[in-house]
Structures are given as C-alpha cells and as structure tokens.
Amino acid sequence: MGEAKGVVKMASRSAAVLASGTANAVKLFVAALAFTSAYVGLSAYSSAGSAPAAVKTITLSAREVPVTAELDPVAQPGEVTLAGLAGVCSGPFVARSVLVSPEPGQSVHYGWKLARWSPSAKTWRTYLVDYDGFMGAAETVEWRPEISGDPGWYRVELSAKGVKTVTSDRFQVSC
Numbered sequence: 001m002g003e004a005k006g007v008v009k010m011a012s013r014s015a016a017v018l019a020s021g022t023a024n025a026v027k028l029f030v031a032a033l034a035f036t037s038a039y040v041g042l043s044a045y046s047s048a049g050s051a052p053a054a055v056k057t058i059t060l061s062a063r064e065v066p067v068t069a070e071l072d073p074v075a076q077p078g079e080v081t082l083a084g085l086a087g088v089c090s091g092p093f094v095a096r097s098v099l100v101s102p103e104p105g106q107s108v109h110y111g112w113k114l115a116r117w118s119p120s121a122k123t124w125r126t127y128l129v130d131y132d133g134f135m136g137a138a139e140t141v142e143w144r145p146e147i148s149g150d151p152g153w154y155r156v157e158l159s160a161k162g163v164k165t166v167t168s169d170r171f172q173v174s175c
Contacts, residue, residue: 077138080156080168092144095156095168102162104137110160112143117153117170124155147173 077098084093101108111131115124128145147154156168 078164078166080158080166082156082168082171085171092146095143095145095158096140097158097166098138098140099134099158099160099163100138101136107133107135108139108160109133110141110158110163112145113157113159114145114147115155115157116150117155127154149175151175 077100080095080097082093082095095112099108099110109131110133111129113126114128116127117123118125127147127150130143130145132141132143134141141158143156145156151173153170153172155170157165158167159165
C-alpha cells in the first residue's frame, strides 16, 4: 500500500505540471490567433473600397495694410531700429536691421541680444538672446523680444560673424 501512495503523488504532480504547461501553450496560441486576426482584419479594412473622404472647400482672403513709419520703421545697414516701445511692458516690441553678407554666396548666422543696464555693476548685462540666419547677399532681419514688467534701461545688440556689432539707442521701461 505504501508504494501505491507514492505513485499517486507522483502522477498528480506530473499531471499538474502537464496541465499548467498546456494552459500556457493554449494561452499563447489564443494570443497569436487574436493578433493574426486583428492584422488580417486591419489589412482587409485598409484595402477595402470605402467611401471617399468628404472634400472641404476653403476660401482664403487677404487685405492690404498700409505700413506706417511710426509703427514699422525702415532699417538701414549698420543700425537697429525699434518700434512698438509704447506698450513694451505688456507685449513684444520690434527690433529690425539690414544685414549685408561679407560673402554673398555663404550663409550668415547672427544673434540678437537684449541687454539691461546694471547700475550696481555699471555695465550692460544680457537679458534675452536669440539666434537666426539666412543665405544671400542682404536680408532685413527682425526680432520681437518681450520685457515682462522689469523696469530699467535696455538696448538691443545685433552681431554677426564678419560684421561689426550694431547697437540700438537705449530705451527705458518704467512700468
């Protein structure tokens, strides 16, 4: 009788291992079948002749806006002009200049800097910077920095490789 108990225990352990292995195999088979069915269904859906997408007509319109010297000053090479300084505390202002490339066939990389006067250090300190570039003989470049309620004296500096740094007149923000 003792031997029969040992055989039953071993048979039940083997059956449990076999059952768990079979269950895992069945789970993998069902997952593979589901993936294959989804793939076949998606392929069939994308190649089926479905109704064409609705066409929307968009009408574009434009109007001319006159340019005024007060809001949009014309820049010249070697100077930085500023516009929109009246509301500088609440939004961006415009800095503009014309850059002439020393090598017209090459790209020109340039940098804008908004500098703020430091009364304690008695020097101009960088407040904001931006970099850009163009390719050609000359380009009118523009930057729209924003000062958010930081009173003081400011100026804009424009620098490019092979060109002297150009500085705007200083201006005061007092709000």
